[in-house]
Amino acid sequence: MARHDARNWHDCSKMTGLLCLVLSILVQYGASGQRVKVEPEVLSYPGQTVNLRCAFTDPTGIQLTMVTWIYEPRDGERINIAVFHPNFDPNYPDSPVRGRVSFKPTPPVLASPSIQITDVQMTDEGKYICEYATYPIGNEQGITYLVMLAKPRNMATIVTVVAGTKTVTVAKCESVDGRPAAQISWVTTANGNGTTVSKPGADNTVTVNSEYRMVPTAADNGKDISCVVTHRTQVKAESYPLKLAVQYAPQVTIVGYDNNWYVGRTNVLLTCQANGNPVPLSVMWKTMSGEMPDTVQINGNELKVLKVDDAVNTTFVCEVKNRIGTGRDQITAMVREPSVNPSNAGVVAGAVIGSLLALLLVAALIAVLVTRSRRQQQGYRANGGSDMKTRIFGGGKKASKNGTSGGTGSGGVGGGNNNGPIYVYDENSSHQGLAEKNNHHQPLTIGGRPEVVATTPTAQDILLSNELDDAERRKFDELEEDERYDHFSGGAPILQLRPPHDQEDIMGEYLDDDMESQRDGSVISRTAVYV
Template sequence: MARTPPLWMLLPLLWASTGAWTEKVSVRAPAEVYSFLSYTAKLPCSLRPLEPNTTEVTQITWLRQEPSGKRRIVAAFHPLRGPHVSEPDRDRMEFAAARQGANPLDGSLTIHRMRPEDEANYTCEITTFPWGTGSASTWLRLFYAPQVSISRSDVPGQQGRKETILTCDVRSNPEPKGYEWSTTTGPLPSSAVPQGSRLLIQPTEESINTTFICRVSNAVGTGQAARRVLLPAPTAKEVVAVWAPGEVHGFLGDTVKLPCNLRFPESKPQNVTQITWKRILESGHVMFTAAEWGHNLLDASLSVHRLHPEDDANYTCEITTLQEGSYSATTWLRVFYAPQVFISRSDTTGQQGRYETTLTCNARGNPEPKSYDWNTTMGSLPPSAVPQGSRLLIQHTEESINATFICHVSNDLGTGQAAMRVEFPAVQQLH
């Protein structure tokens, strides 16, 4: 039975004059096309010659913009030699209407069995005689439920103790709405602290033999993954422990305190010889952030002033005692802030020297940005500028461009913006 997309996905194709116009020929394509994982998508592209009886198509070329910014030819059609599709997409792409031996005015491309990596900007270029080349671009947006896997890392401590971090690795479109951690037997044990996409499993006096589940949802559906964790019980002498909260929250520019205390029974008093704070970066590198004292200090709490986005990390407090050695506990410091935004630019060159300019709105914030809005200092966008989420595609036409483009990005805490001026001359008409 055929699957029915959600109602919010049943959007009309946004057709616009996105083609590069010459005096005699233009190419039309929708600014966006929507599809779903494993579905079939059609990228419409048609020639609109002003003088059809005197226009002969000599070649149709489809190009895809790769993540590096470069454009790669994925398919081409020649009226005499027929179609050619590049590997590895030869068995998934085909021209929908163009046929060998005819004058193909319809260059639409069909893509079967959609994959996540198919989401990209596609440019349809149609070369004609005698009027030259026209082109138009389409952003193929692929929507799919979360694809989930769980990775594990262990932070070893002294005396054989360790902390385990499970990370829920997800790719999806749209972005995940939330992460839910559980086990095959129900709720999490008290030693497991959920931290968004991460689960911190702290050492306890009990062994752990549990299968943990990460469930992730977005507007399309839900995905999940499971991973079994087996941790032996500590030795009997490990009655000394370091306590720290699972999470501490702070805002950009604030000062926060990361609590850390040594706990031990009255029958086993401890003399602290060293306190060490470590920050675990995403790269896995460990950086020392605090030092040692030469006197007995049972409270090893650390204050972090003037919080930066880079301060968002796992912090490990390690306390060394003369009697028992070293013990540690980990806290996730979460730093929340409105989006910080900057714009980058890339220019690509098509056939016949035609250009396209792509502005990318790069934003970071916590929580993640919810929306991207484009305009100019003069108000609305010009017709040649097509917003594509965090990207803005500006096509070079007979009209010159001299405008300052603004990207506004919002999350639950506020809005950030950045601006970039773009200037280029009009495309010369062919006579």
């Protein structure tokens, strides 16, 4: 039914839209209410044979008298093309289809008088009416539309235009010799509109021309545009993709200037980039001053400055030409004084490494000072002077519980018992040796009576003298590390005193009562004998 309505609308193209719609509704309503049954529409291509069927479905109580087929062209009057009366032979009056039309079957049957048209032509398109003469209800009819189809030749082309300010045609699409007329539409992102015009073609066909019109710009060049053709003979719409072709003068841009041209900089490069349609033909570099500096080399669209100096403190211009016109761009170079430190990465790295080394050196120095301070707190050093001094090598261990230690008895100085002999080292002696050895006693007067004090040699004296027996060597070796001498400085030996926690092992209070500290860090005995 929809196709039938479309056909009615097409045939009423010269009438107003409202009137055509009313007629289409009336025709369809009348056809559906008649007893004469026909096909609403028959499609055919030129040269084919078509069958137009007709039948009277319910002849009860009705007398069928005669049937007539009438042809009504799209633009013309009705013409009888075939007549049949049961009492006579079929008749085919003069018509455009005479000789090609006949009743089927043969002989015809009044209840179903279908006709056949051979070698149909495009001009055979139109209405075909099967009309019955009956009694007593009068004439009854049914209408069939014969639609002739012709597949069109479709094509689409691009029109090359120049960018401007006027509306021009940029693309064309054409559907030639189609039947019925094709429908053309455009698909694109360009800002324009399509216009369509139809005109009669050969053998009752229709040719449709469509154009896409717009104001072209350089930005539209290369944009996609498609012509879409829809036709009844095609299974689906056909699309013809194109690209807009807009010609324009070159658009030029100079790149490469970083605003850091300083005196002495080498191999700086400027590039002249240009795009245009058609492709630019020539590139020319020049300066606003008219003279190109000697340190400049030009190679096509590249300008290289071999060495920056005051001569390149100018404006460089790049001109590009094509058939449409000329485009240009310019850049003004500002030459600066050379930077003091163009790159201080190495300086920074050196400073960081130097700082780390300095910190490590300071840390090592502090560690040494702390270690030395701790050692000085545990013992005293001799000042290394030239004066003769007496040093205490060490006392004996605690006496046994019965008070015997192999010494001189209990009558020591200050009430203490000196467990071993005290030796005197004479620095000024020509012998540079021991004043007394092997428990040689020397007199000493204390409190008006003579006392005997044994002098003890220093560790250096004992070691140098090689007179230590095996027992004394084992005793010396068994001394703790803190009880030995650190080293000797100057001419006099250095005594490492026992730490405070070992003073309990020293017999008596000799050391506490007898030793006296000096300003240079050394200690001397109050009871020492000086020679």
